[in-house]
Amino acid sequence: MNSEVLPCGFCTPPSKRSSITSQNSDAIPAKNDDLTSSNTLRNLSKMVLPPLGVSAYNYNHLNSNGWIISPIHSKYRYLSTWFIMDLASTIPYEALALMFTGKYKESISYYLLGLLRFWRLRRVKQFFTRLEKDIRFSYFWVRCARLLFVTLFLVHCAGCLYYLLADRYPHEGKTWIGAMNPNFRETSLWVRYISAIYWSITTMTTVGYGDLHANNTLEMIFIIFYMLFNLSLTAYLIGNMTNLVVEGTRRTMEFRSSIEAASSFVSRNRLPTRLKEQILGYMCLRFKAENLNQFQLIEHLPNSIYKNICQHLFLPTIEKVYLFRGITRKSLLVLVANTKAEYLPPREDIIMQNEVASDIYIIVSGEVEMIDYESEKEIVVGTLQVGDMFGEVAAICSTPQSFTIRTRTLAQLLRLNNSTLIEAMKFRQEDHVVMVNNFLQHNRKLNVASAGDWRIENADRDGELFKALHLLNVAAAGNSIFLDKLLKAKLDPDVCDSRGRTPLHEAASRGHEECVILLLNHGCNVLLRDLNDNTALWDAISAKHYNIFHLLYNYTTIQDPHIAGDLLTTATKRNDIAVIKDLLKCGLDVDSTNLHGLTALQVALTTNHVEIATLLIAYGAKTGDLNGNTISSIFAARNQHFVQVNKKRGNDSKFEPSCARINLFKGYPTSSNTFDKNSTGRLIRLPSSFEELQVIAGEKFKVNATNLTIVNEEGAEVDSIQVIRDNDKLYVVDNSI
Secondary structure, three states: OOOOOOOOOOOOOOOOHHHHHOOOOOOOOOOOHHHHHHHHHHHHHHOOOOOOOOOOOOOOOOOOOOOOOOOOOOHHHHOOOOOHHHOOOOOOOHHHHHHHHHHOOOHHHHHHHHHHHHHHHHHHHHHHHHHHHHHOOOOOHHHHHHHHHHHHHHHHHHHHHHHHHHHOOOOOOOOOOOOOOOOOHHHOOHHHHHHHHHHHHHHOOOOOOOOOOOOOOHHHHHHHHHHHHHHHHHHHHHHHHHHHHHHHHHHHHHHHHHHHHHHHHHHHHHHOOHHHHHHHHHHHHHHOOOOOHHHHHHHOHHHHHHHHHHHHHHHHHHOOOOOHHHHHHHHHHHHHHOOOEEEEOOOOOOOOOOOOOOOOEEEEEEEEOOOOOEEEEEEEEEEEEOOOOOHHHHHHHHOOOOOEEEEEOOOOEEEEEEEEEEHHHHOHHHHHHHHHHHHHOOOOOOOOOOOOOOOOOOOOOHHHHHHHHHHHHHHHHHHHHHHHHHHHHOOOOOOOOOOOOOOOHHHHOOHHHHHHHHHHHOOOOOOOOOOOOOOOOHHHHEEEEOOHHHHHHHHHOOOOOOOHHHHHHHHHOOOOHHHHHHHHHHOOOOOOOOOOOOOOHHHHHOOOHHHHHHHHHOOOOOOOOHHHHHHHHHHHHHHHHHHHHHOOOOOOOOOOOOOOOEEEEEEOOOOOOOOHHHHHHHHEOOOOOHHHHHHHHHHHOOOHHHHHHEEEEOOOOOOHHOOOOOOOOEEEOOOOO
């Protein structure tokens, strides 16, 4: 059975179609013209899918005349279903009887066989169903024609049946038509048909005018059932017409309701006029563009079809954007598959100033303004045209938006999420490098490092120099996310400026720990020095960023075992006591040697830095290689220095020459009769003389100061204040016990 072709704009039949193969037979060739006529929505809607889980399905029964997937051949399938009824409804039984008998016969059997013609109404129903699905015709008018046909057909049937009752009634004068015209059988057939249709229509639409009414019981019964049937028919017609009218005005009613709700919301909350215009403008545009933005449709399609649609619609636009020039097609397809289209009305704020943007936008049509707010005044700093991109600076650099982005005219935009862009940059390292280079070249005058002490000047200079300075700016600003993108784009992490400072110097001096970790992971040189001979370690400890210092120190000791001595000797040469104290507090060995084998104490004695030498000795610097005269001269010079300082201060306050602290305990641990395990020690500042220390010990432990001995942890007797170091443990032994 051949099928009619239903044209449709959604499907374009291919000129060639591969033949369907099976497991046990050869492929059957197909004709191009037949496939073109059969590959339609009508045929696709009549598909019978094979059973689930069947891997080897036999398609040998298919021919080129149809695209019906069925386990039974289409011809045999039709013969076993509706062929008998279709044949019976088309046979002219009265004509056959007249042909074979020569007489025209009228009997109940022929009438019953004639009723089989009503079976052909099924074909009429299928015809209207196909018309409703055909996009060449208006659904509204096809539906109205279908309802009109149903009404006229029922009116015709009712009129014919009503006349049949009058014609077969034995008393002609007691029928509805006989009462009006006693010799109605002699009247023309057309007049009788018009009278029956007139009665049927007046009875269906009203309760009748009374000119044609029932005159016998049989007619009354028929009219009763006919009027009851009319109630159902009227409800069917009214319901269908109501649906058609309401469906045509539904969107308009919803739009009016949303506009009224928005107006009420604006009035109730006293929003400014500009916001009211933006809200109403957006709602009006959404109503107009609801049929244009078809993502609600295509999102329900299979993923492969969805990607192909996006590729066809958006790929030509995206590949022209500056950021994506030169990247591979695979990365472009990743971006295109996650792109969304939006329509925005004029004066619509897209991204607010100082907002962390989560999307990137590409202008397909219209214009967009960049607005800066200064003293509550709006200043238009630029206009973006078709093909421009905005939001990428905030996305790539992870910084707040510098300007407010607002539509100037009706605009169509492509929206791309930041996570999709980051995923595309991770997809291929080569594309990552290309996108970062495109971004840096396009944004030469971009000021990323708002925390920096310098800016990029002469932005039109060599591109590599610009990239290097940009890397320094990003490290100084502490933007670890953008710094990671730049380093992955193979920018040199050891690049330096005119002062010799590297990105590690900038990050360490400003306390950007995440940036320091990124630079270390990308193999930067920790030992590089600037023009002031400072390393990143020195900048970190000078700025008191102890976590960064420990991180760099642990990393550097693997490369340079003399780094502790170099730091201490450098601080000693510069006479920087604060840095030396911080270094010692961070756990550096006071006796560490530099590359030349010198300790900080030796450098302090050579440079005559008495205070530093005293501090180093107080922290336990070894003095074994120094003679006694040198030690005595150090402390003599120290005491003389303190005397001079006191004189300059006017002797109005007592100046302590030492800030060292010691721990005093009563008794010695090896002597059980003098040492009390349950007693607590005393933490005191180291006095200026040994006699003063004895007096303090006597007062603390209630013993006679002239009859006590002070020993160290090794049990050696201490008789001079000069050999006591910071944090020493001393034990007071009472000689009278």
